[in-house]
Amino acid sequence: MHGRTVEGVPRWAVIAAYAASLIVLPSCIWRIALGFGAPIGPFSGDIGDMRGDVPTWMPMWGYTILLSVLSEALAFLAVGLVSQWGEVWPRWIPLLRGRRVPTLAAVIPAGLGAAVLTVGTLMSSLTFDEFTAPDGTTVHLEGWRLGLFVASYGPLLLWGPLLAIATVAYYLRRTRTLLAQA
Numbered sequence: 001m002h003g004r005t006v007e008g009v010p011r012w013a014v015i016a017a018y019a020a021s022l023i024v025l026p027s028c029i030w031r032i033a034l035g036f037g038a039p040i041g042p043f044s045g046d047i048g049d050m051r052g053d054v055p056t057w058m059p060m061w062g063y064t065i066l067l068s069v070l071s072e073a074l075a076f077l078a079v080g081l082v083s084q085w086g087e088v089w090p091r092w093i094p095l096l097r098g099r100r101v102p103t104l105a106a107v108i109p110a111g112l113g114a115a116v117l118t119v120g121t122l123m124s125s126l127t128f129d130e131f132t133a134p135d136g137t138t139v140h141l142e143g144w145r146l147g148l149f150v151a152s153y154g155p156l157l158l159w160g161p162l163l164a165i166a167t168v169a170y171y172l173r174r175t176r177t178l179l180a181q182a
Helices: 011-022 025-035 060-081 103-125 143-181
Strands: 130-132 138-140
Touching: 011 060, 011 143, 025 060, 025 143, 060 103, 060 143, 103 143
Parallel strands: none
Antiparallel strands: 130 138
8 A cells, every 4th residue: 555665765764754654543533532422531521512514414533533534634744755656647547647746746745744734733732631622612631531642643743744754754855866867
């Protein structure tokens, strides 16, 4: 699924890319468990009562699964920075298949993503024990629930920096390759 790692990619870049893709997993598991009603979160009572902007036709467990799958899919794109499919469009993409991925087409979104993730997670970490629920109320975590939450969401502080490391390695490798071909 992840494809082959490109020859010449430094080991540290491969580790950073794969770590960036896996670092989201603990928060996804926590979120899905909460969506199925596990008593691990800040909400008192039924999580279905805290719907906020979630459409009424979508069950909360479905919403949490969708959000988690989307998060993990976005995180998985970091693997493309060290894999062949990040350099040559896969054959299942019409019109682009087999063509070289322009370096900046990967570097710009990955760089912006790394910046947004780094700033966003740092800002949100300032109030790790306080949340705004979907209905707009402020709720707090404490005790073992706070510990579990920090263990699940704390690794996200590394998502942006790991993505940045993989992005810089991708950019340097691709621009060196382009210069060598010129």
